Amino acid sequence: MKNDNWPLWEVFTQKRFGAPFEHAGNVHAPDKELALMNARDVYSRRNEATCIWVVPSDAITSSTPEDMGPFFEPSNDKIYRHPNFYKTPGASFE
Amino acid sequence: MLSTTEQELEKKFQERIDKGESIEAKDWMPERYRKQLIRMMGQHAHSEVVGMLPEGNWITRAPSLRRKCVLLAKVQDEAGHGLYIYSGTETLGISREQMLDELLAGKAKYSSIFNYPTLSWADIGAIGWLVDGAAIVNQTVLAKGSYGPYARAMVRICKEENFHHKQGYEILATLMKGTPEQRAMAQDSINRWWWPALMMFGPSDKDSPNSAELLRWKVKRYSNDELRQRFIDRTVPQAENIGLTLPDPDLKWNEERQHYEFGTINWNEFYEVINGNGICNKDRLKARRKAHEEGAWVREAANAYARKKSGETIAA
Amino acid sequence: MTNQEAIFEYCLRIGDTSLILGQRLAEWCGHGPILEEDIALTNISLDLIGQTRGFYDYACQVENKGRTEDDLAFLRNDRDYRNLLMAEQPNGDFGQTIFRQFLISSYYTLFFTALSKSNDETLAALAQKSLKEVNYHLRHSTEWMLRLGNGTEESARRMRTAVEELWMFTEDFFDMNDVDRILLQAGIGIDNSALRADWLHFAQDKMKEAGLLIPEKSFAIRGSREGKHTEHLGHILAEMQSLHRAHPGATW
Numbered sequence: 110m111k112n113d114n115w116p117l118w119e120v121f122t123q124k125r126f127g128a129p130f131e132h133a134g135n136v137h138a139p140d141k142e143l144a145l146m147n148a149r150d151v152y153s154r155r156n157e158a159t160c161i162w163v164v165p166s167d168a169i170t171s172s173t174p175e176d177m178g179p180f181f182e183p184s185n186d187k188i189y190r191h192p193n194f195y196k197t198p199g200a201s202f203e
Numbered sequence: 204m205l206s207t208t209e210q211e212l213e214k215k216f217q218e219r220i221d222k223g224e225s226i227e228a229k230d231w232m233p234e235r236y237r238k239q240l241i242r243m244m245g246q247h248a249h250s251e252v253v254g255m256l257p258e259g260n261w262i263t264r265a266p267s268l269r270r271k272c273v274l275l276a277k278v279q280d281e282a283g284h285g286l287y288i289y290s291g292t293e294t295l296g297i298s299r300e301q302m303l304d305e306l307l308a309g310k311a312k313y314s315s316i317f318n319y320p321t322l323s324w325a326d327i328g329a330i331g332w333l334v335d336g337a338a339i340v341n342q343t344v345l346a347k348g349s350y351g352p353y354a355r356a357m358v359r360i361c362k363e364e365n366f367h368h369k370q371g372y373e374i375l376a377t378l379m380k381g382t383p384e385q386r387a388m389a390q391d392s393i394n395r396w397w398w399p400a401l402m403m404f405g406p407s408d409k410d411s412p413n414s415a416e417l418l419r420w421k422v423k424r425y426s427n428d429e430l431r432q433r434f435i436d437r438t439v440p441q442a443e444n445i446g447l448t449l450p451d452p453d454l455k456w457n458e459e460r461q462h463y464e465f466g467t468i469n470w471n472e473f474y475e476v477i478n479g480n481g482i483c484n485k486d487r488l489k490a491r492r493k494a495h496e497e498g499a500w501v502r503e504a505a506n507a508y509a510r511k512k513s514g515e516t517i518a519a
Numbered sequence: 520m521t522n523q524e525a526i527f528e529y530c531l532r533i534g535d536t537s538l539i540l541g542q543r544l545a546e547w548c549g550h551g552p553i554l555e556e557d558i559a560l561t562n563i564s565l566d567l568i569g570q571t572r573g574f575y576d577y578a579c580q581v582e583n584k585g586r587t588e589d590d591l592a593f594l595r596n597d598r599d600y601r602n603l604l605m606a607e608q609p610n611g612d613f614g615q616t617i618f619r620q621f622l623i624s625s626y627y628t629l630f631f632t633a634l635s636k637s638n639d640e641t642l643a644a645l646a647q648k649s650l651k652e653v654n655y656h657l658r659h660s661t662e663w664m665l666r667l668g669n670g671t672e673e674s675a676r677r678m679r680t681a682v683e684e685l686w687m688f689t690e691d692f693f694d695m696n697d698v699d700r701i702l703l704q705a706g707i708g709i710d711n712s713a714l715r716a717d718w719l720h721f722a723q724d725k726m727k728e729a730g731l732l733i734p735e736k737s738f739a740i741r742g743s744r745e746g747k748h749t750e751h752l753g754h755i756l757a758e759m760q761s762l763h764r765a766h767p768g769a770t771w
Binding site: 112113114115117134135136137139140143151154155171173174 | 227229230231276279280283286287290291293298299300356363498499502503505506507508509512513
């Protein structure tokens with residue numbers, strides 16, 4: 110039995126220092142070092158990244174569409190978590 | 204027969220589509236939607252990868268160092284584009300290996316255009332200008348399609364693809380300003396590539412079995428004929444600008460319709476090429492099979508090494 | 520020989536080596552063992568041809584006869600090419616391509632590190648830029664050599680064949696002629712032969728990690744400094760130059 114299929118890795122790139130990491134796509138690779146090199150060659154051909162993460166695809170756990178209601182709606186009504194809830198003229202540092 | 208729940212789910216699904224919502228990998232979707240997407244995205248990805256071959260044919264002979272770099276970068280982009288789309292398709296529960304197996308077994312289709320041979324350097328210009336031009340018209344629309352992973356891959360691809368189109372036009376413009384031999388080379392190339400490029404949009408909508416469903420699901424946003432017309436309208440003035448004659452005696456501007464009229468496409472040729480009888484079908488698949496088979500020991504070795512290493516880590 | 524003439528020759532050597540190796544790697548485009556590797560090899564090829572353009576550009580400036588990069592690439596014959604013999608060796612299988620890349624990239628890493636301290640600012644700048652790229656090429660080829668050397672029985676056997684096929688062209692890296700001596704004295708060029716010990720040490724170490732041994736008996740093939748090549752170069756140039764030469768004076 111041949112074993113020439115490589116596992117899948119998800120690639121996250123940081124566009125500039127300090128910026129958040131964003132999902133760019135995936136690559137196939139036999140191990141993490143090659144995954145990193147493949148991600149570099151595939152997703153930063155145009156100088157798009159200052160740093161790259163690679164994660165085995167099966168290590169990612171995602172919420173499901175069925176979760177959508179119970180997971181996210183409860184935070185809908187907590188408007189006091191947002192700064193514009195407060196009416197304090199002149200107190201902003203921005 | 205669909206069960207009631209499935210009917211309901213499908214109704215909700217269609218409502219989401221109609222509202223312009225984007226469908227994500229884990230969302231519920233009708234089985235037909237999933238199948239159609241796998242088919243379309245698979246064909247698209249295969250086209251990118253097989254499409255590397257006709258242009259790759261001229262990399263080692265590019266006539267200047269600048270052209271060599273541009274062509275290399277472009278063909279490399281196509282590998283990247285194939286990869287992005289395979290990557291998007293994998294979210295639908297089919298692996299790249301499965302898709303490749305289908306391609307190599309001759310079961311999957313890819314764009315018929317890549318079964319035509321590249322006979323001169325001007326063909327590299329024609330492919331960039333016409334083939335990538337047609338692809339951009341298609342892909343700009345696909346970038347607004349309903350399936351999120353596909354649409355996102357298209358956004359990235361469109362951004363990268365613009366240079367492909369421009370470099371092709373630049374090659375032809377340069378040839379048309381060159382020696383008589385160069386001009387003849389350019390014209391000959393357009394004579395050969397024009398009609399196959401028009402076929403890239405697929406058969407007329409009345410003969411396209413998948414069109415209605417794909418339009419309803421907003422996988423496609425415009426019909427094949429509309430996109431073909433859009434491409435022709437944009438391309439004719441560009442040909443005139445550099446003195447190329449498009450090989451269609453019926454091509455003329457219709458003031459009333461505000462569109463170009465054009466001659467009859469030879470659909471017989473299209474179906475023959477799609478079904479394996481083009482000049483290069485066999486060579487293209489042979490080349491892909493050879494690369495895959497000769498690469499097997501490399502992929503296996505890397506896996507074996509990874510297993511040994513992880514064994515060591517566990518032992519330690 | 521003036522310093523300028525020596526610099527011209529020096530730039531040709533570097534530019535020719537990068538071009539011929541880049542051309543060889545470009546042959547892989549569309550035919551690699553997996554899509555990711557197609558993209559990786561093409562990236563290396565693009566880096567190398569980019570290096571060629573930098574060194575050719577400087578060669579044309581110091582020569583000052585109105586020649587262009589394309590004149591150098593497309594209108595010289597094989598006896599005028601100065602690339603390392605290693606660069607023109609056939610791709611063979613993926614293992615051979617990787618091993619060739621490992622040998623040249625490890626040598627180039629030392630070479631460009633030394634050249635980046637050149638008195639000649641242009642050469643120093645070109646070397647610094649190239650060094651960054653070559654460092655990655657070395658990483659890529661070393662990682663692959665480790666995997667193939669230690670992977671399966673088949674891959675290990677193929678790597679041993681690659682060593683047998685290619686090792687004899689390594690001495691050619693370190694030869695020095697008048698060009699080297701003139702530029703070394705002027706603080707422009709580097710002491711090429713002095714790199715040999717470090718290089719051998721490094722190559723031996725990494726090869727050992729990959730389970731590969733340096734052949735005990737190996738007759739050194741050399742001659743690139745004088746444009747004495749293997750038969751392969753003539754075919755590479757015949758293909759590469761055919762279109763350009765078929766239309767003399769044309770613009771592309």
